[in-house]
Amino acid sequence: MSASLPSPIRFYSSMLTVVGLCTIAVDTSLADEYLSGIKWKEPAVVTPGTAGGPPSDAVVLFDGTDLSAWDRADNWTLEDGVMISGKGNPITKESFGDCQLHIEWSAPTPAKGNGQGRGNSGVFLMDRYEIQVLDSYQNQTYFDGQAGAIYKQTPPQVNAMRPPGEWNTYDIIWTAPRFHDNGELKSPAFITAIHNGVLILNHFELQGDTPYTRPPAYTKHADRLPIRLQDHGNPVRFRNIWVREIRPAHGEQVREPFLRNAKGEERPIEAAADQ
Numbered sequence: 315m316s317a318s319l320p321s322p323i324r325f326y327s328s329m330l331t332v333v334g335l336c337t338i339a340v341d342t343s344l345a346d347e348y349l350s351g352i353k354w355k356e357p358a359v360v361t362p363g364t365a366g367g368p369p370s371d372a373v374v375l376f377d378g379t380d381l382s383a384w385d386r387a388d389n390w391t392l393e394d395g396v397m398i399s400g401k402g403n404p405i406t407k408e409s410f411g412d413c414q415l416h417i418e419w420s421a422p423t424p425a426k427g428n429g430q431g432r433g434n435s436g437v438f439l440m441d442r443y444e445i446q447v448l449d450s451y452q453n454q455t456y457f458d459g460q461a462g463a464i465y466k467q468t469p470p471q472v473n474a475m476r477p478p479g480e481w482n483t484y485d486i487i488w489t490a491p492r493f494h495d496n497g498e499l500k501s502p503a504f505i506t507a508i509h510n511g512v513l514i515l516n517h518f519e520l521q522g523d524t525p526y527t528r529p530p531a532y533t534k535h536a537d538r539l540p541i542r543l544q545d546h547g548n549p550v551r552f553r554n555i556w557v558r559e560i561r562p563a564h565g566e567q568v569r570e571p572f573l574r575n576a577k578g579e580e581r582p583i584e585a586a587a588d589q
């Protein structure tokens with residue numbers, strides 16, 4: 315880290331190591347620097363959104379003005395900048411693979427019904443993998459079916475629900491499954507999810523899709539598929555929905571990793587290890 319500091323600061327920078335009662339000062343300006351040999355592409359500049367709003371490189375799926383990003387949303391209601399669940403399961407016109415999804419939702423108030431019948435909806439990544447939307451505020455149901463569950467596969471780590479009528483946020487990091495040409499699974503799907511700022515799923519490995527009537531299973535599908543919202547007969551409200559494609563940082567190994575000393579002299583890792 316110190317190498318990126320201006321040289322006067324770097325000169326005085328030191329790392330203190332406490333060994334028993336002795337304090338040893340190591341001047342990092344004299345230490346060899348490890349370099350990976352990878353020529354990294356400069357990360358794109360993204361302007362963050364304000365208060366959960368979409369960052370500059372997001373695809374906005376719903377900003378309160380219209381439902382034009384969705385098919386099958388004819389019977390959902392747009393009211394006061396909010397989309398309200400009605401008959402049918404809206405599905406995005408655009409398809410997504412690995413992505414970061416932000417979605418806000420609010421359970422109906424006053425609360426009606428109980429268990430799976432209270433404020434039920436769902437967010438289906440790739441049209442088949444459901445993270446549950448449910449009013450799980452003081453509402454018991456089977457744990458792998460409560461809000462934040464990957465339906466029938468795992469409960470959320472904790473229940474971070476806000477009361478009905480208040481807004482919940484899901485921030486989801488989705489890694490799509492990969493398939494071989496012959497249809498076999500190459501790598502499973504993974505999900506990390508944060509509910510109202512609280513981690514509820516940490517790189518959870520999905521066992522397959524999330525049906526009610528049979529065990530989860532993977533069936534080969536496209537690399538990119540739409541996101542679907544569930545109609546479960548309850549008027550769940552949604553707002554501020556956006557998604558970002560996940561693109562890994564890009565770099566090219568232009569030489570082997572190496573070390574550079576304080577004089578700027580370079581040598582390979584192997585030679586350094588021999589000394």
Ligand code: MG
Binds near residue numbers: 434436447544546
């Ligand atoms: Mg559901």
